[in-house]
Amino acid sequence: MIFLHAADIHLDSPLRGLPEYEGAPVEEIRNATRAAFRNMIDLAIGRRVDFLIIAGDLYDGNWRSYDTGLVFREQMSRLDKTGIPVFIVHGNHDAASRITKGLTMPANVTVFSHRKAETHVIEELGVALHGQSFKTQHVTENLSAGYPDRVADLFNIGVLHTAADGREGHAPYAPCSTAELTAKGYDYWALGHIHNREILSEDPPIVFPGNIQGRHIREETTDGKGCTLVSVDEAGYMELVHEPLDTVRWRFLEVDLSGTETIGDIVAQVFRELTTAHEAADDRLLAARIRLTGETPMHGQLLSDPDQLVNEIRGAAMDAAVGEIWIEKLIQDTRPVTSIEDMSTRGDSLGDVARILQGLPDEPETRSALIGELEPIFSKLPADVTDRFPDIRAVLEDEEAMSDLMRQASELALSRLAKAEVPE
């Protein structure tokens, strides 16, 4: 017996955090979740699986366009034609989705009831699947507690959308513990909701397969997003294989610029890292966030002209692989060769300015005055930006973030002030 376990499709939800720029592979990035979903159906048909399990979150909750549902149904029909049954529980997003409610599915699709946990048996395979869908978005009771007892002499699978015992960045829905799930005596638990692949238990396997396509940098991966292919032999021995399905791969690259002296050196270093990451991405489009670190004499210049830096790095991405790399964000976290502390002992006017700048972060009135200067842009920012990127307001709310900003800004000011002294 062989079956496929997937979850968190979030069909047609867009990728986040990618600023558009000239040369960015805009068209290639569209429909990434849809392409990954098609890859999954191709895999199911290609491997002739006996059935498919989707453990919740077919759609994004606030995504309304009905064509997404039609696409889902169309792919289910493909499975119907090849005789592959599908078992689905609705997750928190599906419960919130208006698409879920209006859509009828072909005969091969079984959606577990949201009223109470129920069991579906596939006689010819000797399999019993137990599951319950979310009725509303916010299900906070332990659904697994109500799951039926195992059916004797059959292979028992529990299908559940849950945050288990809590995961950072995920709402704590349908909580339960690994021990509770194990105690049910099922042979396999097909879970959904957590977007990173995670195996909570080996025996019995309790598996979060992760989502099938990363949608932002926090869903970074080196071995790809996808589903879990489970093979069970006659003796009940199980083999679990992670099958990558994604078409866009997210990577967070740290590039150490120690030893670089020119913008050319920096671009070459970034180019090397990008090339390596692109090669490792198995022909997929790479969405890369780059953090520059290390001590370099170029620190001040990079701060002074961030536009030039970002353009050079986007150019390096084009050179490394035309149309196959999108620079999501560039974080400059380098250090200057001469620190503000060193500068402040120089004994001249620049030393005086450095000394004062060094002390400003300790002055509460300067901090609040600076916040006052920055306030207008934050008050103008629409809620969808701050919702999407909550960290953006950190400088206003977090003392450490403000200190980092002040240090970076001080270094920028000093480098501009001493520009004549930058060696040629």
Place this chain on the structure above:
Amino acid sequence: MRIKKFVLERYGHFTDQPFEFLETPGIHLIFGPNEAGKSTVLEGLRDVLFGIHSRSTFNFRHGYPDMRLFAEIENASGEALAFYRRKGNSNTILGANETALPDSSLLPFLGTMDKDRFCNMFGLDQAGLRAGGQALLLSEGDAADSLFGAASGLQSPLAVSSALSSKADELFTPRRSAGRRYYQIMARRDEAQKELRGTTIKPEEWRELTEEEERVQEQQRELEAEMSRQRTIQERTQRALRVRPVIGRIRALEAEISQLGNLPELAAASIEICREALDNKIRSEREIERLKGSTQRQRDKIADLEISEELVAQTALIEGLHDRRGRVVAAREDGPSLNSGMKTERDSQARDLRDLGLDNIPVEQVETVLPRRELLTRVRNLVTEGTEKSANEKNASDDVKKAERELRSLDEKLVGLPEARKFSQLEKNLRTVQRKGDLEKLLSDANQQVERLHGNLTALNAALPLWEGTTESLKDLKVPLGETVSKFEKEISEFESEIAQSFKATETCKTEITHLDRRIAELRAGEEVPTADAISTARNSRDDGWRLIRQHYLEYDETVDEDAVKAYSGDRGAADVYEDTVRNADTLVDRKEAEAKRIAELNSMMRQKDERAASLSAIQSRHTDLEKTLSVKQDEWAAAWEAATILPLSPAEMASWLGSRNEIIAGLASWTEAQDSRDAVAADHEDASAAIRDALRVAEEDPQDHEAEGLPDLLDRAEALLGKLTAEANERKETTNNRDRLSTGLVESRGDHEDANAQLEAWENDWSEAMRELGQKTSLRPQDVEEVLKTCEILEKSVTRQNELQRRSDSIAADEAQFLEDVNNFVQELAPDIEHADPVVTSTKLAERLRQSLSALEQQRRLNEDLDELEEELAGHKEEAAEARRLLEKLRAEARCETDEGLVAVHGKWSSYQQLTESLAQQAEELVELGGGMDIEALAADVDVSSPERDHADEAAAQDRIQSMQVQFTDIGSQLADLNRRRQEMEQGRGADRHAQELEQSLAELRDVTESYVVQKAAWFLLQTAIDKVREEREAPILARAGEVFTDLTGGKFSKLAVIYDDNDRPVLVGERSGGERVGIDGMSEGTRDQLFLALRLALIKEYLEIAEPLPFIADDLLVSFDDDRAGAALDVLKRLSESTQVLVFTHHGHLVELARTRLGNDGFVLHEFQ
């Protein structure tokens, strides 16, 4: 730090150009005319201190590897350092003894100063001065910019701040503006949101579409049902109209068949069989008659033929006689030519007998005298042998004579050759010497090698520093191991590095303490803080007063003494006094309040100073410890060398010294080894000379004394002699060998000659015998006997031919006689009528008669065959006629008829019946086809219930109805197509996903633009804040100092500098004239602005000198644009500066030297001139 000496050793076009700057107060004026290389000296001065620039352009004479500068410098603490500076990436500072010094060596002299800062702060030229003045004007006197901008070597704070602000403003301003990046992206975000809303497909939309589709499909189904019904009606009426005529035709055919009545059932082929039987019967009877006539005529022809059967029986014999007749005729024709041939042969034989001298023998007996064939062969062989034997005998005789001649000649040569001598020892010795090689050259090379090594060794030993002894004693010297030296080198270098770091820390600490001191002094300069007691006293005084006033003036307390009030009020009145006490108490409290902050800061500064002082003390203590440890380590280092009685240099140098020593020791070993090799070669050389001399004495014909000759001469002589003796010996040996070989050959030649003679004699005997047998004379010689032999052969051949001709003539006569007899015997028996005298004629007639008989016989055989065929044909026709009659009889019985005619009539009716039933079947088939599968009865019933007119009417009505429904059907189809198109559009989506993606992209861009803006804005804000604070902190002392310098530079025209607030509340720098009038920067002349800039710069330098190691101020033709008054004033100011630090003024203007002389006097400056 000041420069004591500076030498351009190899730099630019200079070679060893020195400058010495004596330690005298005053200015150093360095004067070189135009093109003398002032810029080169200036750059060299900076390079020696901070390193030669990696892409220096002063390498046109001395290349990069050779460029070198020298300087001797001294710092404020009196430490001095002399060093070279070479160009390179590391180890560019070299000590006096050329060893590399660490970069930190210059720390005590330069502090943390780098080259760019040094040039910006301590260097100033005319262009820099003018640019600085201009910058002051551009900043419109902005106080911060003026005090801390160009004058301190920085970018204009104002300009930097403004650039940061503009950068931030390009991204965002609180007021909406389409030009800002933020708002551009916002517009895109709004657009994407709008598009997303527009392209989102709602579930209701889909539901409505589905419902509409179902409704229209239901309509379509109803319409299809009605259309089907109408089509059925149409089909039925059309069918009735089609089949009605066919049904009529079927009914007519059935009537016709019934009229034919009852007929016997006949076989299908009966009619055909009957017709064929009648035909056969008539034809056979006709043929029988014809054939009977033909057979009779044939029999008559056979009876008429004539044939002789006896002759035919003898056919083979008759044909044989005919053949023999042909041969007889031919033989008769050959007879004459045979006779003529025999006569010719007899004539020839008679001639040959005559030639042989046998005239007496008759020609018929010629065969008896012909010689035998064997004899003729033997004679021919003897002729050949005779020639061969004679030639052999002559050759053998010639060989003997030639050998005897040569032997004599060799004997004579042997007698003439010189006597043999022994030379084997010479050859042996010579080869032995040669195998040793060119001993002369080897010896010379070895001597040179010894000399060279000895020379090198002596030079190295002499060059080794710290050493006076010999190389041998150097080898035995007890020196530390290389590892020990490396260990010391590492340890001492680490100590030195630590000391340099600790020095840097000391300097930093000192700088901080100076800052703190300055701040403490400023804080202390405030007023004294009121004490608690003073405040308490003032309050008591106030309270006492109040109590008096209250009791006395308000409560009218009688107990209060008027005097007490008087005493309190004095002569001023109680209210005034009370007011004073109240004010006094408030003022004291206010002052204490105000000064408390200052005191708090003062305390904080004092505390910080104490901390710094403690750190400094700790660092200095550590520094002292380190220096002590270093000193101990250096003593240990010296001790390590005591055994060698050497006072060591630094470990690095001694490591190099040890290397040199090892080199010398190795050189000593090589030298000794070379001497040994040379001695060995000399011995070989001597032995060789002696050996050659000894051998020569033995081998020479006339032995000489060769003691005076060298080895090369001896070798040449020996080689020549050996060659000569070897050649002589070889010749003698060859001659003797030749003679022995000839002598043996002569004996053999004589034997051969005797054999040849014997063979010749035996042949002579055989020859005489053969001649006798041939009947010729024995004296006949081989060359003469050839003619006789030829004649004998011709005669023999002629006899043979003549015998053959005779045999043929006899045979012909016998054959003809036999033929006559055979012919006559045969004819007499079978045809006596044709007998003839000539058998040839008889046999010809006989053959003709036989041919006639054979021809008649062949004709008879052919006629008999034809007759047989005719009779066979006749029998066949009789059979056929009988068969036809039998068939007809059977058919008549079947048709129940008596005659053949009756039979034919019945067959005619039967045929008509067959045709009618076939037509009927065809019509029925057509009906089935037209009836669309209905059976005939049903069709007939269907037709009978209606009429053609009614069917036509029904069909037209149905057609109209169908046409009208088709229009409706098309309409529904297009509605469905439209719905389907909408369905497909929804299924494919309207691009909501794309707009969602675009929306996300614009949000990401808003994120990026916000983050960029925050950094730029913060940088602007912090810079503004910092500059303001620096200005507040440093403004007063710098203004005071710069004001003094400015007063001096302007010759007292300006009395001081001040900062005032302009109309925009902006602090600006102004100059104050001695009369109190304030002049803004824009109100100053260009020259005054330059002076102001110089004043600010010098004030900042003086500040720096107070807190850090002083550095020389270098003015490069700074005063050229100043008139003499201003230049003089500037020289005064610089002279004052030179009391604090070294001042170097470069110029190529002679008049400035003169001005200095008059203004400063000869003691006020030092002049350095260079070419």
